Amino acid sequence: MDQLSLAAFDYDVAHLASALVLLAAFGLLYQRRLPGMINLFALQSAALGTAAAWQAWMQDATQLYATAAIVWTLKAGAVPVGLHWLIRRLHSTRTVETVLGIGPTMLAGVGLIALAVLMVTPIGATRSALTREELALALSVILLGLLIMITRRHAVSQVIGFMCIENGVTLAVVGVKGMPLVVEMSVAFSVMVACILFGIFFFHIRERFDTLDLHFLESFRGEDR
Amino acid sequence: MSGVLFQIVQFALTAALAPLVTGLVRRVKARLYGRIGPSPLQPYRDLWRLLRKEPASAQTASPLFFASPAVAFVALWLASGLIPTFTTDLALASAADLIALVALLALARFATALGGLDVGTAFGGIGASRDMMIAALAEPAILMVIFTLSLIAGSTGLIRIIGFMLGGGVGLEISLSLALIALLMIAIAENGRIPIDNPATHLELTMVHEAMVLEYSGRHLVLVEAAQMLKLLLYLSLVGAIFAPWGIAETDTPDGLMAGLVLYLMKLAVGAAGLGLFEVAIAKMRVFRATEFLGGALLLALLATIFRLIAETI
Numbered sequence: 008m009d010q011l012s013l014a015a016f017d018y019d020v021a022h023l024a025s026a027l028v029l030l031a032a033f034g035l036l037y038q039r040r041l042p043g044m045i046n047l048f049a050l051q052s053a054a055l056g057t058a059a060a061w062q063a064w065m066q067d068a069t070q071l072y073a074t075a076a077i078v079w080t081l082k083a084g085a086v087p088v089g090l091h092w093l094i095r096r097l098h099s100t101r102t103v104e105t106v107l108g109i110g111p112t113m114l115a116g117v118g119l120i121a122l123a124v125l126m127v128t129p130i131g132a133t134r135s136a137l138t139r140e141e142l143a144l145a146l147s148v149i150l151l152g153l154l155i156m157i158t159r160r161h162a163v164s165q166v167i168g169f170m171c172i173e174n175g176v177t178l179a180v181v182g183v184k185g186m187p188l189v190v191e192m193s194v195a196f197s198v199m200v201a202c203i204l205f206g207i208f209f210f211h212i213r214e215r216f217d218t219l220d221l222h223f224l225e226s227f228r229g230e231d232r
Numbered sequence: 233m234s235g236v237l238f239q240i241v242q243f244a245l246t247a248a249l250a251p252l253v254t255g256l257v258r259r260v261k262a263r264l265y266g267r268i269g270p271s272p273l274q275p276y277r278d279l280w281r282l283l284r285k286e287p288a289s290a291q292t293a294s295p296l297f298f299a300s301p302a303v304a305f306v307a308l309w310l311a312s313g314l315i316p317t318f319t320t321d322l323a324l325a326s327a328a329d330l331i332a333l334v335a336l337l338a339l340a341r342f343a344t345a346l347g348g349l350d351v352g353t354a355f356g357g358i359g360a361s362r363d364m365m366i367a368a369l370a371e372p373a374i375l376m377v378i379f380t381l382s383l384i385a386g387s388t389g390l391i392r393i394i395g396f397m398l399g400g401g402v403g404l405e406i407s408l409s410l411a412l413i414a415l416l417m418i419a420i421a422e423n424g425r426i427p428i429d430n431p432a433t434h435l436e437l438t439m440v441h442e443a444m445v446l447e448y449s450g451r452h453l454v455l456v457e458a459a460q461m462l463k464l465l466l467y468l469s470l471v472g473a474i475f476a477p478w479g480i481a482e483t484d485t486p487d488g489l490m491a492g493l494v495l496y497l498m499k500l501a502v503g504a505a506g507l508g509l510f511e512v513a514i515a516k517m518r519v520f521r522a523t524e525f526l527g528g529a530l531l532l533a534l535l536a537t538i539f540r541l542i543a544e545t546i
Binding site: 022023026030037110113114116120124128140143 | 405406409410413523524527528531532534535538539542543
């Protein structure tokens with residue numbers, strides 16, 4: 008009985024941390040201000056790090072502690088600080104996003120979560136329930152990240168959407184038993200490289216167009232508006 | 233027999249504590265703003281002073297105008313007396329159903345809005361229409377929360393839900409935490425707290441509840457204010473009863489009842505302090521962004537239901 012309730016508790020905590028990641032992704036859809044988005048992203052990453060550490064303890068997998076450390080230091084620490092620095096340099100701290108409309112966007116978000124759940128449900132009863140629910144949550148986070156990238160115009164918020172997708176991928180990796188560390192390391196590394204490249208791109212885009220609103224790039228491509 | 237006694241005690245308790253809770257929230261806010269602030273007992277003195285004042289009303293006021301505060305007050309008092317606070321052994325336990333609770337809240341809101349419209353002033357009308365807009369968004373959200381709870385506990389009866397939660401059959405669940413956040417957002421909106429409405433201001437452009445009750449004075453205003461205080465207490469008790477039911481006595485031992493009472497008072501104090509802290513930390517929204525805030529609450533509640541359903545099918 009004690010063993011059982013303890014296992015249930017482990018399960019609940021793992022679940023709760025993953026749910027927090029999803030909730031933060033949802034918050035990213037709702038938030039209009041860039042600094043608020045960056046803070047929410049930091050919160051999401053911190054929750055992801057906690058989920059990774061908890062899974063490491065549950066599965067007795069040492070390499071997941073490394074993942075947790077990477078997530079905490081880089082994605083919950085360095086990247087948000089860097090993004091804050093970036094928007095201060097670019098003078099867009101006060102930027103308020105003109106989004107497609109919060110209501111429809113969030114409805115679309117709930118639709119995507121339902122889709123993720125429906126896709127994961129038929130995976131079969133052979134896998135444990137935790138892995139499947141974890142997978143549903145991770146897929147939802149990935150889809151919400153895509154939605155953020157689609158509905159936002161500002162370049163920095165699109166990068167946050169991209170990082171949100173990456174958080175979803177990490178969440179899936181963490182939930183599955185026996186994923187080698189090399190995979191996670193390479194993903195984390197490529198995201199860091201992408202982030203640096205994005206930073207350089209921002210300065211170039213702004214130099215040329217005087218704005219970071221990617222809307223203006225469309226006319227440049229010669230598309231009909 | 234003891235059920236009747238406890239029920240009477242509970243009605244007296246909610247009515248007696250409601251002004252204190254409001255005073256406590258004001259005190260916490262004042263301290264956080266760096267002021268000393270009035271004593272938490274100030275709302276009692278305010279009500280007493282208003283009670284002795286001569287009521288003045290508009291010439292156009294119909295009997296409806298005078299009846300509506302009483303209807304709202306009685307509905308809210310009944311609703312707050314239904315929620316188990318320190319024991320589940322209550323005479324009205326079978327009526328303590330979440331859907332009945334929502335109906336009583338809706339009745340109170342309807343009566344208050346009618347009273348606001350009755351005199352025919354611009355402020356009363358705009359306050360009533362805004363309050364109805366908020367209610368129209370909050371009600372589906374609270375119903376979704378109730379669906380989630382009933383999916384988990386197997387009943388919409390509060391006694392069953394509390395028994396289930398106390399029984400330890402439920403751990404930290406995603407759907408429960410989502411439902412809690414949604415319920416807190418709804419409670420903030422329904423009580424007209426920041427960021428939806430500011431209870432401490434009479435600024436024309438933004439007020440909702442204050443605009444609706446602007447025409448009341450004297451003993452009618454006492455009922456209106458007391459109803460508002462009861463509503464705050466009701467939501468705090470509801471959140472406490474469902475999500476932190478520890479201490480609510482299920483058997484009639486003197487020790488258990490005493491512990492339930494003390495824990496209830498502590499829950500109210502923690503809730504009041506938390507609300508004050510939240511209100512100081514956040515800025516008020518434009519009235520028309522209330523739809524987004526409550527839309528968020530509705531979607532969170534919807535997510536809670538979805539996750540509950542997956543957990544059941546998987």
